Amino acid sequence: MDRREFLKIVGISTATGTATLYGCKPKPQAGDASGELGPVPTDKMTYRSFPSLHGDKVSILGYGCMRWPTLANPEGEGSIIDQDAVNELVDYAIAHGVNYFDTAPVYVQGWSEKATGIALKRHPREKIYIATKLSNFSNPSRENSMAMYHRSFKELQVDYIDYYLLHSLGGGGMDNFRRRYVDNGMLDFLLEERKAGRIRHLGFSFHGSQEVFDELLALHDKYHWDFVQIQLNYVDWDGSNAKGLYESLVKAGIPGIIMEPLLGGRLSKVPDHIVGRLKQRSPESSVASWAFRFAGTPEIILTVLSGMTYMEHLQDNLRTYSPLVPLNEEEKEFLYETGRLLKQYPTIPCNDCKYCMPCPYGIDIPAILLHYNKCVNEGNIPEDQQDANYRKARRAFLVGYDRSVPKLRQANHCIGCNQCSKHCPQRIDIPRQLHRIDRFVEELKRNTL
Amino acid sequence: MLRKIRITLASIFFVAITALFLDFTGTLHTWLGWMAQIQFLPALLALNVVVVAVLILLTLLLGRVYCSIICPLGVMQDLFAWLGKKAKRNRYSYSPEKRWLRAGMLTLFVISLCIGSGVIAHLLAPYSAYGRIAGNLLAPLYRWGNNGLAFLAERMGSYAFYETEVWMRSGVTFGVALATLLVLGVLAWRGGRTYCNTICPVGTVLGYIARYTWLKPVIDTTKCNSCGLCERNCKAACINSKEKKIDYTRCVACMDCIATCKKHGIKYMHRKAESKAAEPAPVDTSRRTFLATTAAVAATTAIKAQEMKVDGGLAAIQDKVVPDRQTHLVPPGALSARNFARHCTACQLCVSACPNDVLRPSTDLTRLMQPEMTYERGYCRPECTRCSEVCPTGAIRPITREDKSSTQIGHAVWVKKNCIPLTDGVACGNCARHCPVGAIQMVHSDAEDKRSPKIPVIDIERCIGCGACEHLCPARPFSAIYVEGHERHKIN
Structure with a gap:
């Protein structure tokens, strides 16, 4: 029966394929990329500037360089960055008004800075703003931190950096901040570098509690944070502490940069009825555009970062921000309500940043969590054998699981050593989630749900 | 007509049994499992009295139709023989029965079974030989085909197909399967049912019974003009057209002669058995090549020694190595290692069926090719009783999940x-x-x-x-x- 269905599908897709081809013949011009939507504007980008940032005019869309496209490595295992695609994306983004590029030494397995540097080298340095970070999580020694700092200049092929960030503060509290930046004298060194002009603006990115955030902002008088990077989106607004962080920032009067406006794509891949809800409101806007408008609306926001792997994502975001139409109060309420509805889904807040990787025991953590989330959104997490779609959902979950994660990298191999959790900016209790998913898989396999 | 019926039935059995060995989803066994259970030797080892009795009665009634229809190895040889006949017509000729070779092989087979060292028995047993060919040589092709479809299905968002692993479970067994296929292929291409009428123990036993068969092809001496056409098309080499006699111990009731005879001089009918048997012939040693070629092909599994890396991405995973077990593991339902060894004919049906990649043929000389369990690629999952469902010989008895x-x-x-x-x-x-x-x-x-x-x-x-x-x-x-x-x- 399965095979028959398969043949049917092949037959139908071939038939429609042919039909489309024939259908196209009489009007060959119809396939113009800009079609219904019109061309992506090149001169309508919204820019933000603050006196404290020496008149930098920064595009509201910032390019996050954490998710550059990759290719299968032609020389063996793993993958490499697709430099041609990176160049193409960067050129397109710059041509359409983007001028802020945010990378870090640890992004894309450590290849991001180099690839970003190569792509940006082909454009006038003074027209773009480059941001990178001191990602000394695993080894905060002064020696290693220094090496990392100098390496960034070399990889990016620059002699100054516009925006330099202490990478991911908050986790581990103030102790961790002191261990990574104060005790080893790195912060003092960076302040000197700012004075010398090799760092134009100094700030930090933050994932953590309100208390730690306020403590860090209290150090503003001492260090003068030029900007702060926080996570802001309409799900975290109520659900997490995004609202509080934002208000502290406004009070301190420090320009904010937004990361995770889309939660690693989780706010564009949403359950059907959420898609319906958003589309009903504005049928021609993408699901993602709501999240971007939300993040860009506050006046104190300098730029909103998006890690765009695909040209289509870049184009969609360019449309949203060329120019930005700020949300009104009623629209904000609508999104808060949407966020509350989304919160009811038991998705795991993984944004696929891969900071947890590599798991020393070979588990592909993000792939497992993403597969689980996908099944949640598609309604393939049966709760009971009596569920109407139990058989279909079971097959979709199990077959899809083997497809997305090799057997030896699945959740049942997680030993719970907990080395990953401390790296997670979303503070997911990874072993607990993996063990939960593993128990669910066992129940599906044994039909004991 | 009779020939067409034979070919139709044989095709059905052959395709179905092959499908049993190829299917890894476990859906076919429910419907077709009986086809493995009516195989002569598995039924005998499973002490399945009903099946053995029916097969003996069938042979007494119709001759060795078992060899022409039910036995997959026989049908496979017919395939090669058919190709051989395409290359050269009328290629066979009568040869006297190699009685001592047949008896010798049968004795060897029985002794091998009795002393518990089944290696020789497993090499000779026809159903097992075919199982190894299907399981080791055809199954990988089938699975690669499936994986191709799974690849497409994945890209169409369909869950109709899922990918399955293709790996060599044992180099020795693979080598034996390949050698068996090559030797039987050449023998069948050149001489038809040579193996069935000299070496196959089941063929020999059924041959003895078929001597007294009720219905058989009979030459009508009044119509026969001794043209020899039937003899030259008899893949069992059992028609002596000069003396107008047929050796029924070797006739596999394929009905080719009946269709070939231009004078309609051969009929499938009843006639009393003749008391005088054919002259015993000297043992032909050249036929023993079959055994010589089964020499095991040694294969070493290169173990990848990879180091863990910690520079981002995925850590490399080292392959597990089989531990040195003092006692080997046999699946639940086997009752004991001894019971398993006595009944198993090393047909590899359970190895093909195991969805957890736990079963693989042993390389130990005393139980060569008989399956054993090992847990490098998976473990014996609590919800699975697949091997006990498929085993036709009673080596793995049916077992419920609870009992397991x-x-x-x-x-x-x-x-x-x-x-x-x-x-x-x-x-x-x-x-x-x-x-x-x-x-x-x-x-x-x-x-x-x-x-x-x-x-x-x-x-x-x-x-x-x-x-x-x-x-x-x-x-x-x-x-x-x-x-x-x-x-x-x-x-x-």
């Missing part, structure tokens, strides 16, 4: 020097977490120190030997916990 979960086939042994909490200093407990019977608990390695790392302890009485702990142990290449087999299985 309380049958102790072995017990886990802890290997201190590999255990991750002690070597890496991290918490683990993956064995305890996955034990389906709760036989493992984690205790402090130092009873005095509440902060000392926790290590697993095993309640051997509760352990059933499923291998979940061994397979899921993070220690590589050797697990820190492995399963030691039991000679006799125990119900917990």
Whole structure:
């Protein structure tokens, strides 16, 4: 029966394929990329500037360089960055008004800075703003931190950096901040570098509690944070502490940069009825555009970062921000309500940043969590054998699981050593989630749900 | 007409039995499992009196139709012979019966079975030989085809097909299967049913019975003009057209002669058996090439030694290595190692069917090619009883999930020097977490120190030997916990 269905599908897709081809013949011009939507504007980008940032005019869309496209490595295992695609994306983004590029030494397995540097080298340095970070999580020694700092200049092929960030503060509290930046004298060194002009603006990115955030902002008088990077989106607004962080920032009067406006794509891949809800409101806007408008609306926001792997994502975001139409109060309420509805889904807040990787025991953590989330959104997490779609959902979950994660990298191999959790900016209790998913898989396999 | 019926039935049986060996989803066995169970030798070993009696009656009534229709190895040879005949018409000729070779082979086979060293028996047994060919040579092709479809299905968002692993379970068995195919292929291409009428023990036994068959092809001497056309088209080489006689011990009732005879001089009918048997012929040693070519092909599995890397991406995973078990493991339902060895004909049906990649043919000389369990690629999952469902010989008796979960086939042994909490200093407990019977608990390695790392302890009485702990142990290449087999299985 399965095979028959398969043949049917092949037959139908071939038939429609042919039909489309024939259908196209009489009007060959119809396939113009800009079609219904019109061309992506090149001169309508919204820019933000603050006196404290020496008149930098920064595009509201910032390019996050954490998710550059990759290719299968032609020389063996793993993958490499697709430099041609990176160049193409960067050129397109710059041509359409983007001028802020945010990378870090640890992004894309450590290849991001180099690839970003190569792509940006082909454009006038003074027209773009480059941001990178001191990602000394695993080894905060002064020696290693220094090496990392100098390496960034070399990889990016620059002699100054516009925006330099202490990478991911908050986790581990103030102790961790002191261990990574104060005790080893790195912060003092960076302040000197700012004075010398090799760092134009100094700030930090933050994932953590309100208390730690306020403590860090209290150090503003001492260090003068030029900007702060926080996570802001309409799900975290109520659900997490995004609202509080934002208000502290406004009070301190420090320009904010937004990361995770889309939660690693989780706010564009949403359950059907959420898609319906958003589309009903504005049928021609993408699901993602709501999240971007939300993040860009506050006046104190300098730029909103998006890690765009695909040209289509870049184009969609360019449309949203060329120019930005700020949300009104009623629209904000609508999104808060949407966020509350989304919160009811038991998705795991993984944004696929891969900071947890590599798991020393070979588990592909993000792939497992993403597969689980996908099944949640598609309604393939049966709760009971009596569920109407139990058989279909079971097959979709199990077959899809083997497809997305090799057997030896699945959740049942997680030993719970907990080395990953401390790296997670979303503070997911990874072993607990993996063990939960593993128990669910066992129940599906044994039909004991 | 008779020939067409024979060909139709043979095709149905051949395709269905082959499908049994290729199907890895377990859906076909429900419908077609009986086709393996009516095979002569498996039925005999399973002490399936009904099937054996029916097959003997069938032979007494119709001749060796078993060899022409039910036996997949026979039909496979017919395929090669058909191709051979395409290359050269009228290629066969009568040869006298090699009685001593047949009797000798049968004796060897019986002795081999009786003394419990089944290797020779397994090499000679026709159904097992075909099983190895289908399981080792055809199944990979089928699975690659399936994986191609799974690849397409994945891209169409369909879950109709899923990918399956293709791997060589045993180099020796693969080599034996390949050699069998080549030798039988050449023999059948050149001489038709040479193997069936000289070496095959089932052919010999059925041949003795077929001597007294009720219906058989009979030459009508009044119509026969001794043209020899039937003789030259008899793949069993059993028609002596000069003397107008047929050797019914070797006739496989294929009905080719009836269709060939231009004078309609051969009829499938009843006639009393003649008392005088054909002259015994000297043993033809050249036919023994078959055995010589079964010499095992040694294969070494190169073990990839990879190092863990910590520069982002995915850490490399080292392959697990088979531990040195003092007693080998046989699946629940086998009752005991001895019962298993006595009944198993090494047909590889269970190996093909095992969805968890646990079963593979042994390379041990005393039970060469008989399956054994090992947990490098998976473990014997509690919900699965597939091998017991497919086994046609009674080597693995049917078992329910409940019985399986309380049958102790072995017990886990802890290997201190590999255990991750002690070597890496991290918490683990993956064995305890996955034990389906709760036989493992984690205790402090130092009873005095509440902060000392926790290590697993095993309640051997509760352990059933499923291998979940061994397979899921993070220690590589050797697990820190492995399963030691039991000679006799125990119900917990």
